[in-house]
Amino acid sequence: xxxxxxxxxxxxxxxxxxxxxxxxxxxAGTQGEVYRAHASGQEVAIKWYFPxxxxxxxxLRQRLENAIRKGSPDNNFLWPLELVALPNSTGFxxxxxxxxxxxxxxxxLMRRRAEPSFRALISACLQxxxxxxxxxxxxxxxxDINFNNVFFDPNTxxxxxCDNDNVDVNGATGAINGTPRFMAPELVRGDAPPNTExxxxxxxxxxxxxxxxxxxxxxxxxxxxxxxDQSAMNKLYGTEPLFIFNPQDDSNAPVAGLHDNAxxxxxxxxxxxxxxxxxxxxxxxxxxHGRIRENEWRVLLINLRDSLFYCGxxxxxxxxxxxxxxxxxxxxPLIAPPRLRINNALVMLNYDTLLYxxxxxxxxKFNFSQPQAAVSRHPQDPSRWGLQNISDSPWTITLPDNxxxxxxxxxxxxxxxxxxxxxxxxxxxxxx
Amino acid sequence: MTDIIKRPGGAMANRPLHFFxxxxxxxxxxxxxxxxxxxxxxxxxxPMQDVAADNPNAQVxxxxxxxxxxxxxxxxxxxxxxxxxxxxxxANGVTDMGLALQLAAxxxxxxxxxxxxxxxxxVLVSDGQPTDxxxxxxxxxxxxxxxxxxxxxxxxxxxxxxxxVLQKFIGNPEIRPLQANNAExxxxxxxxxxxxxxxxxxxxxxxxxxxxxxxxxPIPQAPPxxxxxxxxxx
Numbered sequence: 001x002x003x004x005x006x007x008x009x010x011x012x013x014x015x016x017x018x019x020x021x022x023x024x025x026x027x028a029g030t031q032g033e034v035y036r037a038h039a040s041g042q043e044v045a046i047k048w049y050f051p052x053x054x055x056x057x058x059x060l061r062q063r064l065e066n067a068i069r070k071g072s073p074d075n076n077f078l079w080p081l082e083l084v085a086l087p088n089s090t091g092f093x094x095x096x097x098x099x100x101x102x103x104x105x106x107x108x109l110m111r112r113r114a115e116p117s118f119r120a121l122i123s124a125c126l127q128x129x130x131x132x133x134x135x136x137x138x139x140x141x142x143x144d145i146n147f148n149n150v151f152f153d154p155n156t157x158x159x160x161x162c163d164n165d166n167v168d169v170n171g172a173t174g175a176i177n178g179t180p181r182f183m184a185p186e187l188v189r190g191d192a193p194p195n196t197e198x199x200x201x202x203x204x205x206x207x208x209x210x211x212x213x214x215x216x217x218x219x220x221x222x223x224x225x226x227x228x229d230q231s232a233m234n235k236l237y238g239t240e241p242l243f244i245f246n247p248q249d250d251s252n253a254p255v256a257g258l259h260d261n262a263x264x265x266x267x268x269x270x271x272x273x274x275x276x277x278x279x280x281x282x283x284x285x286x287x288x289h290g291r292i293r294e295n296e297w298r299v300l301l302i303n304l305r306d307s308l309f310y311c312g313x314x315x316x317x318x319x320x321x322x323x324x325x326x327x328x329x330x331x332x333p334l335i336a337p338p339r340l341r342i343n344n345a346l347v348m349l350n351y352d353t354l355l356y357x358x359x360x361x362x363x364x365k366f367n368f369s370q371p372q373a374a375v376s377r378h379p380q381d382p383s384r385w386g387l388q389n390i391s392d393s394p395w396t397i398t399l400p401d402n403x404x405x406x407x408x409x410x411x412x413x414x415x416x417x418x419x420x421x422x423x424x425x426x427x428x429x430x431x432x
Numbered sequence: 433m434t435d436i437i438k439r440p441g442g443a444m445a446n447r448p449l450h451f452f453x454x455x456x457x458x459x460x461x462x463x464x465x466x467x468x469x470x471x472x473x474x475x476x477x478x479p480m481q482d483v484a485a486d487n488p489n490a491q492v493x494x495x496x497x498x499x500x501x502x503x504x505x506x507x508x509x510x511x512x513x514x515x516x517x518x519x520x521x522x523a524n525g526v527t528d529m530g531l532a533l534q535l536a537a538x539x540x541x542x543x544x545x546x547x548x549x550x551x552x553x554x555v556l557v558s559d560g561q562p563t564d565x566x567x568x569x570x571x572x573x574x575x576x577x578x579x580x581x582x583x584x585x586x587x588x589x590x591x592x593x594x595x596x597v598l599q600k601f602i603g604n605p606e607i608r609p610l611q612a613n614n615a616e617x618x619x620x621x622x623x624x625x626x627x628x629x630x631x632x633x634x635x636x637x638x639x640x641x642x643x644x645x646x647x648x649x650p651i652p653q654a655p656p657x658x659x660x661x662x663x664x665x666x
Contacts, residue, residue, distance in 0.1 A: 002616060030628075030652050052653055110444040110488035117438045147488070180636045181489075213444050227581040228447055229551045229648045230636075261441040268440070314436040328440050 004033050004048050004091070011037075011046070013095060015068070015082040020046060020095060029148075031057075031165070036098060046084060047165065048093035057175035063168050064094055073134035076127060078162040094165065103151035103160055106206070110147070110213060116154040118316040119308055123157025125207050126301040130366070131161055132203055133294035136196050141170040143194040145202035146179035147209070170196045178202065180233050181215060185285060188238030197288035204280040204292055211269070213261040216281045219244035219252035223259075243281035245274070268328055270307055270320035276300050298366060302345075302358065309337050309348040319348055338385070338415040342428040349375050349387065349415055349430075360391075360423035372423075376412050386412030387421070387430075396422040444488045449550040449634050450510060451626075452539075453496040454532045456558035456589075461523035465559055465589055468615045470520040472622035477516055480626040484513045490550055490634035495539070499532035501525030529562035529597070530569030537569075540578040550634045551648045552582040555625045556601050559589040566597055574603070583633045583648050585625045587612060604647040610654055617657050624654050 005011070009022045020037040027034050032049035054060060064080050072079030080094040108114035109121075116124065128150065135142060142164075149163045166176045178187055178194055184201035186192040208216045215222075217236055225232045242252040244262055254262040266274065276292060283290035307319045315329035319336055327334050340347045342359055355373035357364035372391040378384035388410065389395055395407040400418035407413050413421060417432035455469060484492040493510035497503055498521055506521065536554060538544065545552075573579040586598030586609040598609035612618035632651050 002620065050655075052656060105486070107486050107488050111485075112443045115438050121439070148486075209444075213441055218445075223548070226548055227551055227578065228549070229581055230650065233636075259445060261444065264441045316438070329437050 003028075004050070005035055005046075011048075011084045011086050011093070013039075013082045013084050018082075020044065020084060022046070029163075032093065037095075043098045044081075044095050045078070045098045046093050046095055048084075049091065051091060054091070059168075059173070059175065060165070061092065063172075063174070064165055066169070067164060067167055068094075070138065070140075072164075073138055073140070074131055076131040076159050076161055077135070077164055078160055079164050096162070096164075099151055099160055099162065102153050102155070103158075104154055106147040106150050106152070106210065109152070109154075109210060114152075114154045116152070116157065118318075119305060120152075120154060120157040121210060122301055122305040122308075124152040124159050125210055126298060126305070127157065127159040128161075128203065128207065129294040129297035129301060131159065132199065133298070135167065136170075136199065136294065139170055140167050141172075141194060141196050142167055142199050142202075143174055144176050144178050144182075145199060145206055146182045147206075148179075150206065181237060182206065183237065184288075185238050185241045186288070188234055197291055200291040200293060201284065203294070203297070204277075204284065207297065208277060208280070211273075212265040214244075214254075214259060214265075216243055216245075216277070217241050217252070219254045219259060219262075221252045223255045241281075241285050243278065243285070245278060246282055247278060248282075264328075268318065268324070270304065270318050271323060272320075273300065273304055302366075306345065306347040306359075309334075309350050319346065338417075338430055338432045340387075340421075340428045341431055342426060346431075349385075351375055351377075351385075355387075360426050360428070362425050375415070378412075385415045387415060388412040391423075393424055395424075398422070446489050446491055447548055447550045447634075448510075448546055449490040449492050449630070450539075450545070450552040451492055451494045451513070451630060452536055452552065452554045453494070453506070454529075454536060454554060454556040455496065455498050455506065455521055456527060456529070456560065457498045457500040457521050457523045457525070458527040458560060458563075459500070459524055460527075460560050460592070461589070463523075464615075466521055466523040468618050469557060469589070469622075470518065471615070472619045473626075474518045475619055476623045476626040477518060479623055480630060481513055481516070483627045483631050487631060487635050490630075492630065492634075497532045497535050499528050501528060503528055503531035503535045505535065526563040527558065527560050528564040529556075529558060530564040530566040532556075533566070533569030533573045533601075537573040537576050537579055540573070540576045540582065542577060545578050549578070552578055553585070553625075553629055553633050554582050555585045555587065555622075555629075556598065557587045557589065557622075558598065559593050561592075561594040562597060566600075570600060581648055583629060583651065585629055586610070587618070587621050587625065589618060607647065607651055611657070613657065620655050628652055628654075 003025045005022050007022055010019050012019055018039050020039045023036045026036055031053045032047055035046045037044055037046045068080050078096045080096055083092055083094050085092045104114035143166045151160045168174050182202040182205050184198035187198050244252050244254050280292045308316050309319055311317055311327035311334055313330040315327055317327055317334055338349045340349055353375045354371040356371055357367035360372050374388050374390050376386050376388040389407050392409055397405050397407055397413050398420045415430055420429045492513035494513055494516045495510055496506040498506040584602050586602050588595050588598055588609050588611045595609045610621045612621050633649050636650055
């Protein structure tokens with residue numbers, strides 16, 4: 001097979017003068033080819049551009065140099081480290097970290113070749129929201145969020161974002177407009193160039209795909225199209241975009257037999273998720289200001305993850321008050337575990353629940369670095385469950401009879417209704 | 433303990449994509465040319481399967497027509513790409529290209545096609561000029577709605593290939609026929625048609641500004657021929 005670079009070929013980094021030896025061809029895209037390479041005993045990935053792509057994208061080199069200078073927004077990006085070149089050649093590419101093998105593509109998720117639990121899946125969605133928040137907060141725009149640019153670990157929900165060579169300062173003129181099915185309607189219609197707000201739309205599409213295994217705009221209108229060509233895509237995603245669960249207009253509702261995933265998952269998730277998805281694809285379709293921002297996704301996805309509990313059969317279900325009564329897997333009535341109400345949020349107290357600074361310290365929102373509390377079993381009486389203080393500070397609890405006790409580090413409080421816990425600057429109540 | 437089902441539902445919904453090879457097996461293809469074509473197609477199977485496996489939007493089905501004196505199905509049954517195998521073609525006879533288009537048109541009739549599909553892809557490979565009524569065949573094809581909606585790619589082998597005919601077949605001035613003057617180019621173009629074009633017809637990749645967009649679907653630029661002066665390549 002003819003590739004741009006050959007195995008054992010050596011190319012050179014322009015910052016470090018490091019020599020990189022090509023080991024193997026990994027894949028090709030529309031812009032170039034990706035190789036595994038090594039330097040000083042360390043494996044890296046190298047993207048090498050097609051000559052015709054370099055000609056078309058005149059800002060490419062400068063964009064990459066800017067990205068390299070600015071550095072990665074966080075550890076989830078396979079960010080360009082330095083440019084690489086060959087002596088006496090105008091061709092170039094860049095070095096980035098190599099993706100570990102345990103990371104699967106979103107296509108694997110869509111094709112059911114990767115099966116994360118709901119918890120891992122939601123964690124992946126949460127990390128995506130956090131990473132794009134970091135990128136956008138730096139004044140950058142990604143431009144091309146799609147299936148092929150995100151990888152995830154199905155066991156943990158850790159993510160990696162690749163193809164960061166289109167990233168540019170928000171508002172800059174770029175060479176890429178986005179990928180069909182993910183582009184915001186104004187981009188499909190050619191009314192606007194990509195920007196942070198169109199990234200937010202693409203992020204919503206990707207999150208919807210991950211949670212629902214379906215596209216939010218593919219309902220009756222898609223079913224009525226015989227040949228799914230460019231004009232069909234322009235109509236569905238550009239000129240007539242209509243959410244499949246639009247509460248005011250059911251003319252694009254999902255069709256049983258064709259769009260079953262949408263129908264299955266929609267009723268499975270709590271109302272608070274359905275409300276935000278509805279907003280993302282109703283007011284957020286045509287109004288750039290109506291798009292769901294990463295911070296709102298973060299709060300929502302944490303609440304969604306905290307609402308998970310186990311059926312006796314082992315399946316993960318979502319708590320939604322009295323709205324979800326039976327398990328989706330075994331169809332038996334669900335029995336919810338005790339829950340902790342922290343301000344407006346609920347955390348299900350499962351046998352394996354951990355609470356983090358995010359939950360118990362108002363000043364530490366989104367901090368999931370070190371668990372502070374863990375659901376635990378009484379050492380002498382396995383039928384009794386408690387919440388163990390694994391933080392460094394004591395908690396104050398108030399019992400239903402208004403008596404007050406201290407829970408020192410390593411001690412546990414019974415999971416009994418009506419007990420309220422003061423974690424320091426945050427109060428919570430145990431509900432059963 | 434049995435494995436717990438982690439999440440309900442099935443794979444993401446997708447549509448069939450019918451892919452047709454139309455291969456010239458006339459006498460002028462005899463010898464190296466037909467063997468190069470056989471090699472190029474066999475060489476493209478794995479990349480084609482990889483692209484299909486990485487595309488959740490399409491179920492790719494492959495068929496092939498051979499034409500020389502008359503036209504016959506080489507692979508008559510629409511075959512899932514993961515099971516696609518290539519039996520070598522042999523060359524002998526004249527160039528009944530029009531009949532090949534008629535044969536494809538029969539299968540692109542609405543009564544033969546599933547109700548909902550992605551645009552079919554037709555890749556015509558020839559080294560010469562049609563000896564039958566090409567226009568009649570093309571008209572039959574273009575009178576079928578699925579024929580009109582198809583993405584058509586033309587690859588000419590050698591200097592004698594009739595690029596005008598291939599351009600008429602393509603029917604889109606923004607996509608030019610590809611002329612393969614050596615085995616390496618043929619491998620490259622066959623691979624491009626069976627991967628990049630296949631992908632574009634079902635799940636178009638990132639939209640590069642100013643790319644071809646007037647057809648059924650936007651088709652990314654084909655790779656350049658390898659016989660350009662080496663200094664111009666880089």
